[in-house]
Amino acid sequence: MNQSTNHFHRIACFSLIGLILLGIVWETWLAPYKPGHYLFVIKVIPLLFPLRGVFQKNIYTMQWASMFIMFYFMEGVVRAMGDAEYMSRWLAGLEIILSISFFISSIYFVRPYKKIAKAAKKEALAAEKALQKSNS
Structure with missing residues (x-):
């Protein structure tokens, strides 16, 4: 469309990739929910579904993904307020x-x-x- 929409598209792509990478690193290496248990990394899988549509600038995908992403916002708020570990709270803030x-x-x-x-x-x-x- 124009330069500003391309700018917003790039931000959306980078933030979606950032959320995917953050979820993987958070739950496997930096601050897993339980040390040694990597099962919570599956929270990243739903983020892979809109990835192709977002990269292709699919309007419908961008619309539903913008609503879908709020689940990750909610998780970030809950973990920022409830996790005892400082690193986990910082990562939750980054997720938000x-x-x-x-x-x-x-x-x-x-x-x-x-x-x-x-x-x-x-x-x-x-x-x-x-x-x-005209027909009447």
Whole structure:
């Protein structure tokens, strides 16, 4: 579309990749929930589903991924408030920042496309009304 949408797209891509890498490193090396148990790394798997669509600038994927990412925001808030370990709290804060940056950048990326779609729908309705008037 224009330079600003490309900028927002890049931020969305980097923050999604950042969340994936953060989840892997967090749950395997830096501060696993239980030392030696790497099962919680599976929380990263759902982040892989929107990855292709986000890279391809798929509007529909960007829309549902922006809502989906809020689960990671919630996890970050819960773990920032509830984990006893300092490193885990710091990583939770980073998860909050990355999820918010994905959410905001994807919303702003989709915004111009939504305006175009609304205008086209409004124009189609006006054309339909004019056609109905002429047929009456």
